[in-house]
């Protein structure tokens with residue numbers, strides 16, 4: 037079927053070329069692939085290819101999602117976007133960067149995983165349609181993998197050089213970015229450097245600028261591989277430094293993220309058995325504060341917070357032909373260590389070990405069979421995980437108020453060790469295209485063990501994994517894993533002129549983790565937690581708890597070629613999220629949206645006029661004091677030109693009519709003295725132009 041930039045076949049072929057040797061090709065019924073790289077196949081335009089034009093909605097990789105059915109971007113800052121997929125976001129989506137999953141550093145998810153995938157490095161974004169296969173690890177819903185550009189093994193033994201570089205600029209935030217890869221390869225060796233640097237100022241909107249929305253980040257690294265016979269080894273390493281970057285909906289901004297990543301992988305075949313294994317490491321050091329980028333509050337209210345997270349993981353799997361398909365059996369283990377404290381920079385005695393010496397270790401095993409069952413194809417998987425979580429001793433400096441000291445003592449007196457066993461099952465079925473129709477349906481049981489903030493946050497704080505609802509949250513040691521039962525059905529249709537890919541889905545989630553009123557008497561300050569929270573400005577804190585939830589919806593993408601040069605394409609998404617235990621809605625659910633474009637295409641260039649229509653969101657969460665938003669329409673004019681083989685220029689004008697609008701997923705402004713009022717929802721970017729130049733060979 038088709039995908040965002042190239043024909044489905046082309047996208048899959050490119051993705052396969054970019055993945056490790058011997059990796060299995062994924063059926064398009066199971067995965068969407070957004071091809072990003074400047075590399076453009078020279079094959080003639082196919083009838084099911086989407087326009088090459090794509091708006092540039094900012095530096096974050098989650099901006100790629102706005103043209104994917106069911107997907108949206110939760111915006112917590114220019115570099116802090118969370119991927120939302122069919123109503124689930126944050127840690128509920130299984131995100132990987134170049135195949136590696138890791139713990140990020142910020143307790144408020146200032147650095148969601150895709151923070152570590154700058155756009156100039158991304159070749160493609162692979163999106164598991166519906167749910168992830170169990171082989172990709174645990175996760176409540178779908179999964180995504182940002183595949184980096186790479187100089188792959190050469191077809192012959194002659195040394196070949198390769199590069200794929202991108203430079204971009206955007207007027208609405210005065211941003212520039214450049215980066216990519218360059219290297220060399222033979223049949224048996226490959227090596228490339230990678231690097232990117234991006235910076236931008238405050239985003240403008242029709243009534244001014246969004247204060248503290250600037251950003252800066254740089255990354256450099258290497259990717260290398262060696263291949264001998266049926267075996268291939270790979271090594272990837274990189275360092276990313278994010279500098280001062282704003283998070284207007286949070287109480288603090290990013291001062292820095294210093295992160296190191298390393299991964300060694302093996303893929304090969306031993307007498308008919310496919311073997312894959314890897315060892316990976318990630319280390320994130322982070323500091324945030326409320327005075328470096330935003331106007332500083334009075335000295336007594338200034339805060340900074342330091343966080344470290346290190347991940348050590350390993351996985352191995354074997355696969356062989358069985359029962360007309362392939363069975364894969366694997367095991368994985370990951371251990372994450374964290375430490376997070378908070379301090380007043382003006383008072384050495386005001387320091388709190390708020391998430392102290394947290395260690396979470398998960399061990400999992402899975403079995404998955406993929407093959408032909410006669411009437412349909414199937415991917416059937418089972419996985420079991422044991423997650424052991426433990427927190428160290430909370431500590432407080434001598435200037436910390438007695439209420440906080442008492443909470444720390446109570447936390448230290450409690451049993452801070454927890455163990456969760458979870459069982460996931462996923463069955464994905466699809467029928468090969470017949471007369472252009474390919475049916476697909478999915479049944480799954482997916483789980484998520486509680487996160488460390490949800491469980492161990494003894495100190496009332498606005499750190500909540502990025503909820504950005506303005507509430508202060510308290511964790512709960514007794515919290516249980518989430519369990520989702522998922523059913524989806526849809527079809528993919530494609531013929532020479534048109535494509536249509538609708539899906540309907542239902543997700544019943546038991547023990548969904550969400551903030552609830554702290555006790556039976558919200559607003560009455562009768563607990564130490566409410567007392568501390570009230571001192572920090574929120575007399576009605578929320579407590580993480582297990583509730584019952586339901587998500588259902590419908591999404592579709594479709595396109596029609598009108599004649600040789602003209603085409604229309606559209607993506608529409610609708611999702612509803614509601615509580616099953618009380619009469620309320622889930623928080624921060626994308627409003628219904630429709631994106632449609634009319635494009636004029638020539639072999640070497642194309643232009644497109646795109647409209648994005650977003651409905652009101654009135655189904656808001658009362659529990660989270662969520663405000664409703666109005667609908668809006670924004671239009672863009674986009675162009676793409678292949679100057680010659682390997683040189684490509686894209687550009688356009690976004691928000692053509694300078695529409696003033698707020699994005700429901702954008703959060704509320706917490707920066708004083710901004711052109712956006714305190715507590716108001718953050719506006720979308722105003723009119724601006726962008727240009728992107730790619731060179732590759």
Ligand SMILES: [Cu+2]
Nearest residue numbers: 142143146324
């Ligand atoms: Cu942070």
